Amino acid sequence: MNTAVHKFGGSSLSSAARYHAVANIIISHCQAGDSVVVSAAGKTTNTLVKLWLCYQQNDSQGTLDVIKLLKNHQVELISELLIDELQETALQKLNDELELIATLAQQQELVEAQLLAHGEVWSARLLAQYLTQLEHKANAFDARDLLLLSGGQLQHEKNQKSCQVLNSEQFNVVTGFIAKNESGETVTLGRNGSDYSATLIARYCNAQSVTIWTDTQGVYSTDPRKVKQAIKYAKVCREQANLLARLGNPVLHAKTLTPLKDTNIKLVVRSSFDSHSACTEIVKKGNAKQKHFLTTLDNHDLVKIEQLIEGEVGELSQLIQHTLHHFELDSETYLLIPAAYTHIVINHLSGRANLVESNLFGLGIVCPNDIAHQLTQQAAKILQKYNINIRFAFSQKDMPGNEYGLVLCEQAFDTDLLTILHEELISDSQELAVVVAGLGNVGATFITQLEKQLVRLNYLLPVKLVGLVRSENMLFCSDGIKIHNWLEQWQTSAIAYDNKSLIAALEQLDYEHKVVIDITASEDFSLLYPDFAAQDCHLISANKYAGTAHTTWYNALKEKLYERNLKWRYNTSVGAGLPINFALNDLQYSGDKIERLLGVFSGTLSWLCCEYDGSVPFSELLLKAKDMGYTEPDPREDLSGRDVQRKLLILARELGLTLDLDDISLTPMMPADLAQGDWLSFLEKRDKLDAFMSDKLIQAKKEDLVLRYVAELNLQQDKLVAKVALSAVKKDEPLAGLKAGDNIFVINSLWYQDNALVIQGPGAGQEVTAAGIHSDLYWLTHSLIK
Ligand SMILES: Nc1ncnc2c1ncn2[C@@H]1O[C@H](COP(=O)(O)OP(=O)(O)O)[C@@H](O)[C@H]1O
Numbered sequence: 001m002n003t004a005v006h007k008f009g010g011s012s013l014s015s016a017a018r019y020h021a022v023a024n025i026i027i028s029h030c031q032a033g034d035s036v037v038v039s040a041a042g043k044t045t046n047t048l049v050k051l052w053l054c055y056q057q058n059d060s061q062g063t064l065d066v067i068k069l070l071k072n073h074q075v076e077l078i079s080e081l082l083i084d085e086l087q088e089t090a091l092q093k094l095n096d097e098l099e100l101i102a103t104l105a106q107q108q109e110l111v112e113a114q115l116l117a118h119g120e121v122w123s124a125r126l127l128a129q130y131l132t133q134l135e136h137k138a139n140a141f142d143a144r145d146l147l148l149l150s151g152g153q154l155q156h157e158k159n160q161k162s163c164q165v166l167n168s169e170q171f172n173v174v175t176g177f178i179a180k181n182e183s184g185e186t187v188t189l190g191r192n193g194s195d196y197s198a199t200l201i202a203r204y205c206n207a208q209s210v211t212i213w214t215d216t217q218g219v220y221s222t223d224p225r226k227v228k229q230a231i232k233y234a235k236v237c238r239e240q241a242n243l244l245a246r247l248g249n250p251v252l253h254a255k256t257l258t259p260l261k262d263t264n265i266k267l268v269v270r271s272s273f274d275s276h277s278a279c280t281e282i283v284k285k286g287n288a289k290q291k292h293f294l295t296t297l298d299n300h301d302l303v304k305i306e307q308l309i310e311g312e313v314g315e316l317s318q319l320i321q322h323t324l325h326h327f328e329l330d331s332e333t334y335l336l337i338p339a340a341y342t343h344i345v346i347n348h349l350s351g352r353a354n355l356v357e358s359n360l361f362g363l364g365i366v367c368p369n370d371i372a373h374q375l376t377q378q379a380a381k382i383l384q385k386y387n388i389n390i391r392f393a394f395s396q397k398d399m400p401g402n403e404y405g406l407v408l409c410e411q412a413f414d415t416d417l418l419t420i421l422h423e424e425l426i427s428d429s430q431e432l433a434v435v436v437a438g439l440g441n442v443g444a445t446f447i448t449q450l451e452k453q454l455v456r457l458n459y460l461l462p463v464k465l466v467g468l469v470r471s472e473n474m475l476f477c478s479d480g481i482k483i484h485n486w487l488e489q490w491q492t493s494a495i496a497y498d499n500k501s502l503i504a505a506l507e508q509l510d511y512e513h514k515v516v517i518d519i520t521a522s523e524d525f526s527l528l529y530p531d532f533a534a535q536d537c538h539l540i541s542a543n544k545y546a547g548t549a550h551t552t553w554y555n556a557l558k559e560k561l562y563e564r565n566l567k568w569r570y571n572t573s574v575g576a577g578l579p580i581n582f583a584l585n586d587l588q589y590s591g592d593k594i595e596r597l598l599g600v601f602s603g604t605l606s607w608l609c610c611e612y613d614g615s616v617p618f619s620e621l622l623l624k625a626k627d628m629g630y631t632e633p634d635p636r637e638d639l640s641g642r643d644v645q646r647k648l649l650i651l652a653r654e655l656g657l658t659l660d661l662d663d664i665s666l667t668p669m670m671p672a673d674l675a676q677g678d679w680l681s682f683l684e685k686r687d688k689l690d691a692f693m694s695d696k697l698i699q700a701k702k703e704d705l706v707l708r709y710v711a712e713l714n715l716q717q718d719k720l721v722a723k724v725a726l727s728a729v730k731k732d733e734p735l736a737g738l739k740a741g742d743n744i745f746v747i748n749s750l751w752y753q754d755n756a757l758v759i760q761g762p763g764a765g766q767e768v769t770a771a772g773i774h775s776d777l778y779w780l781t782h783s784l785i786k
């Protein structure tokens with residue numbers, strides 16, 4: 001049977017609400033037979049360690065206080081999650097256990113590992129009971145019945161047998177972090193060790209995959225809680241993940257990868273807070289680019305050790321329950337030890353260890369071949385510039401293909417400094433993958449222009465065209481599509497398109513940044529934007545649908561993009577390449593307040609209104625425009641004004657207004673009943689349209705006015721005016737002086753009150769629209785290197 005192992009860390013189980021979320025993930029992502037490995041809820045292990053310290057210091061009041069703290073937390077979880085008999089039994093059991101802990105403490109009989117194990121026992125039991133209460137078959141297992149160590153070595157054969165008790169008919173909720181030794185005593189696998197428990201159980205059960213569910217969406221270039229610009233990596237190779245862990249990074253425990261050696265068990269890190277977001281897959285060597293990482297170490301001591309014995313680092317880590325980093329430099333061996341445990345290590349090594357430096361803070365740099373030295377020097381320079389005293393800086397080859405650098409300093413660096421280091425050391429390593437959807441006139445022109453534009457973009461950041469998408473086919477080439485013969489590649493290598501395959505192809509892209517450029521006019525395609533965001537793709541749209549979708553959907557999309565630090569540009573969805581979005585944003589950023597926005601936003605209706613002078617019936621002009629390709633296939637789509645209404649909504653939202661399409665009054669440029677029926681039936685009734693337009697023109701001429709199809713947003717009055725309609729305008733107004741086919745935007749603001757700011761020019765056309773999309777792509781690329 002294909003089983004999977006899912007591990008939920010303390011951060012995923014910190015409250016009743018989180019247990020509930022975890023249960024939902026299990027119900028939706030796991031099958032019966034899967035194992036769910038859990039850590040202690042929230043910071044329970046830290047609290048248990050505190051209890052152990054009080055006990056050791058004979059602080060009986062402190063011991064009782066911490067027991068009370070543990071009790072309150074567990075009682076709260078149980079009371080919020082379980083009901084009736086299940087709750088009663090669980091509370092009783094907890095009470096008995098806490099009483100026993102208190103008694104053992106009083107009798108000086110507490111055992112450290114046995115005490116620490118309670119955290120995992122409580123969370124496994126509670127989660128299994130909660131799943132049972134939700135009517136799913138689940139059972140809690142104590143890993144001490146599954147994982148045996150003898151002489152510090154895991155007993156693989158025995159453990160494999162023991163793991164056969166894991167049942168294929170239910171969810172098996174297993175305690176992480178703990179195991180037992182040959183004397184039946186509890187042993188722990190080291191702080192953060194539940195990741196290791198999960199991969200061990202996966203190996204023993206022959207599972208297909210291990211998912212480490214945590215509170216970040218994967219493995220990032222640095223701690224995303226500290227650096228907003230941290231880059232989430234789609235793939236990280238095992239060697240680099242291991243090195244990162246050995247430098248003390250908490251996202252994966254250092255031993256996690258050991259059980260996966262020589263197996264094809266898939267390992268992913270994903271968020272239990274956002275279970276649909278793209279994750280990080282930890283892959284075998286050669287299946288991912290080498291990445292750049294920064295990791296920090298807090299308050300460590302540097303100790304020189306004589307003649308390190310094989311396996312001793314492991315033993316010492318076990319002794320202090322923390323991963324220890326060791327390295328050799330100038331034929332000396334050094335150990336980096338969390339300062340609180342240095343005395344234990346030095347005592348244990350009785351005379352073979354000397355303290356070299358104490359209370360150091362460190363920056364670890366994990367990077368591709370041959371640049372660790374350069375990056376370490378660069379980091380040291382930056383730190384010195386910020387008055388950080390450096391005690392030690394070196395770089396090392398870890399194993400073939402892996403390098404790292406370590407800078408040890410006297411002071412801790414705050415998140416601002418880490419952000420600067422990230423910007424200076426990591427940014428250069430990034431690449432942007434471009435996927436273009438929609439290969440019509442504008443799409444094809446965009447790609448032709450891209451060949452030249454890449455030279456400019458690559459100056460900022462390496463940019464590669466990796467995907468082309470049409471409604472029925474798609475072409476993905478993760479190393480980059482050769483632009484000069486993309487059509488040939490398309491013809492030989494494009495595969496059938498469907499939404500699922502597109503998302504899977506985006507997920508596979510091993511790039512720091514990805515962008516989907518939507519040059520389709522498809523509403524269905526725009527509905528995939530949240531999925532693109534979940535795959536960490538930036539968005540550039542010429543398509544207007546997402547920008548004018550219902551507020552709830554639109555806001556949820558914006559929120560999702562914001563959370564992931566993703567950008568969305570849609571410069572060409574209004575006015576093709578005209579910089580109207582830039583202008584509105586720029587004015588607002590510089591403190592201006594827009595009071596009125598007026599304009600002609602449709603090239604087709606602009607042409608029709610400018611050309612129509614009554615000398616020929618309006619419908620004749622309309623058919624001419626259709627023949628010249630100026631209109632939609634059914635020109636009534638243009639006359640309906642819906643497209644203009646959408647554009648006005650996009651601009652209104654750019655001004656921060658919360659509007660929906662229905663909030664913009666729309667009067668089409670034709671009698672309402674002409675919208676019904678097919679094109680031929682419309683042609684039969686074209687006289688009606690001619691009479692409608694002729695009336696409007698006669699009336700306008702009488703008042704010495706001209707006709708324009710106008711979109712208006714007026715924020716001056718108490719009540720917002722947002723409307724789209726045919727209007728008669730004065731001949732000396734900017735709207736009147738419009739060139740046939742052009743768009744015009746007239747902006748009145750605090751600074752442009754009487755004399756409006758006017759942007760005018762072609763609002764359609766493949767060259768200018770494609771160039772407008774390039775403007776967005778350039779902006780995005782530039783924003784990524786900042
Ligand atoms: N490069 C990184 N990528 C992701 N998370 C990181 C990284 N560096 C540090 N972290 C930290 O690791 C934490 C997850 O580890 P941990 O707290 O042990 O989770 P859990 O309780 O799920 O085991 C994150 O909250 C994050 O702050």
Ligand SMILES: N[C@@H](CC(=O)OP(=O)(O)O)C(=O)O
Nearest residue numbers: 009010039045191192193194
């Ligand atoms: N509860 C243990 C083991 C563990 O792995 O926890 P977490 O998955 O929360 O890092 C600890 O705090 O060390």
